Amino acid sequence: MPPTLKQTDILDCIDPNFNTFVKLPRDLFPEVSSIAEAVKICQSRKRLRLIEIPGNINDLIYSIKYGPIAVLFSTDLTMVSGIEKKISENISIIPSLTRSELELGKVVNVPYKKQHVYCMFTRKHWWERSSYSALLTCLKRLLIRVLRNKQKYVFIPRLGCGVDGLDWEDVKSMIKFVFGRTKVQIIALSMRSDKKTLMTEIKPKRRPRTKKTLYTTNNELKWFTNITKK
Numbered sequence: 001m002p003p004t005l006k007q008t009d010i011l012d013c014i015d016p017n018f019n020t021f022v023k024l025p026r027d028l029f030p031e032v033s034s035i036a037e038a039v040k041i042c043q044s045r046k047r048l049r050l051i052e053i054p055g056n057i058n059d060l061i062y063s064i065k066y067g068p069i070a071v072l073f074s075t076d077l078t079m080v081s082g083i084e085k086k087i088s089e090n091i092s093i094i095p096s097l098t099r100s101e102l103e104l105g106k107v108v109n110v111p112y113k114k115q116h117v118y119c120m121f122t123r124k125h126w127w128e129r130s131s132y133s134a135l136l137t138c139l140k141r142l143l144i145r146v147l148r149n150k151q152k153y154v155f156i157p158r159l160g161c162g163v164d165g166l167d168w169e170d171v172k173s174m175i176k177f178v179f180g181r182t183k184v185q186i187i188a189l190s191m192r193s194d195k196k197t198l199m200t201e202i203k204p205k206r207r208p209r210t211k212k213t214l215y216t217t218n219n220e221l222k223w224f225t226n227i228t229k230k
Helices: 034-045 056-067 083-090 133-149 168-179 196-203 218-229
Strands: 010-014 021-025 052-053 069-074 107-112 115-123 153-154 183-188
Touching: 021 115, 034 133, 034 196, 052 153, 052 168, 056 069, 056 115, 056 153, 069 083, 069 133, 107 133
Parallel strands: 052 183, 069 115, 069 153, 153 183
Antiparallel strands: 010 021, 010 052, 107 115
């Protein structure tokens, strides 16, 4: 059994109209003390597309019992530290991959215990940092695979918000853009201490915020329209 998840006062969710992320008080939900209870929340509140709960790497690995997990990797498959190394120690990733699959922006499905591990390649070398454009490409391909496999949930860490230094608020907006109008529910596990977030603990370099949106071009909207029609 995984360790009991720490309680937090606030849950991050997408509002029912898919317009923005909202902070919902804890008392609107049952107490989340395990991965199983987080799944029950999603089952009872099907309009929610993203829910963030406290959890560590072990919780993420354990969550595969309930649904697929998605993790970022580099195409050189050099796993020095972090989530990808821990995942590879518990799940045989490398033997399942072929050279043609190791390309930037690709998503590879590795079967594991009747579930799936989605390997999202967002950087070429382990010392590089993931980019927003590579992550967006992977999220779109992840959605296609999840819909094809008829899966209801995907468990993720805070994608790219560790050593890669991406802003979790921007990543959440990208998840909303890709998954917002589908029935797929994203459960994000973050290693939080009290009210501190992972972003404040590691203090990565923050990119300057601009008013220009990185991922709402006409081509992106056409792609999203075609996907939702299928």
